[in-house]
Amino acid sequence: MKPFEYARAGSPSDAVRRYRPGTMYLGGGTNLVDLMRLGVAEPDRLVDVSRLPLDAIEQAGDRLRVGAAVRNTDLAADPLVRARYPMLARAVLAGASGQVRNMATVAGNLLQRTRCAYFQDVGRPCNKRRPGSGCPAIEGDHTNLAVLGASDSCVATHPSDMAVALAALDAEVHVTGPEGDRIIPMPGLHRLPGDEPERDTVLEPGDLITAVELPAPPPGASTYRKVRERASFAFALVSIAATLDVGSDGVVNDCRIALGSVAHVPWRAERAERLLIGGPATGAAFLRAAEAELEQARPLPRNAYKLPLARNLIVATLEELAP
């Protein structure tokens, strides 16, 4: 591991003041420390923000404000989250292991890097790790990589479960930085790779996430489902966060669908949502919406299996949520 300086920030503004090029903020470290050991991340300086007083979950009217340093375990165990945002609790519980969730923070979960094997192997080219060096995944092993929104430069996926639920919930990410404070809506924190795959998010250098704010829960039933190669402690092949509100006349009043592990971002299925809202809550309508969403997909030879998987997962999940 490359040598680095370490300092603990006393406050969010102190953390931002300490930022200069080469600095990385340290949360729970479950991804960053591993990437440093692999030589993928080589910060000159770590500013530890894991003990900042950003660890509260607070109700504000019908909204919920979750501090950036709240541990994943505490988010999923919070009574309000369990009762009002079950999709979020389920998404967090679907990720990682008990040990990792005890360490990992909310902001760190959002900013974790892709698990693309080429990104994690410094012996191989990777446009995300070394811009311009190429993407061996397109010709190589892309079995669990993106089918939606990828580019010729990068087919990486974002690995988070929690971010998928936050994208479906229209969460807001509160950020402080050298240029002041701002709010970034979800989806919208993460960006498609385009020709700058080294940028996972729209954050600027020195930006620090301070909180995630959840609007009032959407109406209707909601859930999170994850398909993976083993029953626990594995990244998703495809996952879904969905809500469905159906009126007594059988018409869909509201619907939110976000897909995980299919794109460089948590993928909000806006096409499918638009088709469903105002229409019947039937299996045929769910299938039509799923197929319309996935028409935009550009699968590679070894990840085309994700399309029927995503289609069936959307239909099965909406059928489960329908009254």
Next chain:
Amino acid sequence: MDITLKVNGTPRAVDVDPRMSLLDLLRERLGLIGAKKGCDHGQCGACTVIIDGRRANACLALAVAVDGSEVTTVEGLAEGDDLHPLQEAFIEHDAFQCGYCTPGQLCSAVGMLGEPGPSAVTGDLVVDPDLTPEEIRERMSGNLCRCGAYVNIVSAIGEAAP
């Protein structure tokens, strides 16, 4: 950098390189070799210790980042010659073969028993579930056992659960 930890109840002051993991600190500097280095990537759970009451992968924690914390390793579970109830249950149920993962399994189980709330297999999220074998398996999924002693590990933990 100078840091101070309370390890198994004893204050320890050490000067560490910022790159050193808590696991390497415990094993290489403090002589506590119970926590094992399996994968060094947070995937196997052999290094599990309890930091400020919570189970964690010691390989993923930088020693400097846990400055001021209380750490319990497998060496700190017993009280003198009296084994921890989970240690007794592991012996009773023959919950290991080679033993390499056992310190991590024990610390993980101790931490897990203090973590109420739902898991990924819980039906009703609002009510804290009973610790069924299915719940134990899910909650212990961060600890691998290459000998495959899982069946007996689950029954040992089930017996020791309150």
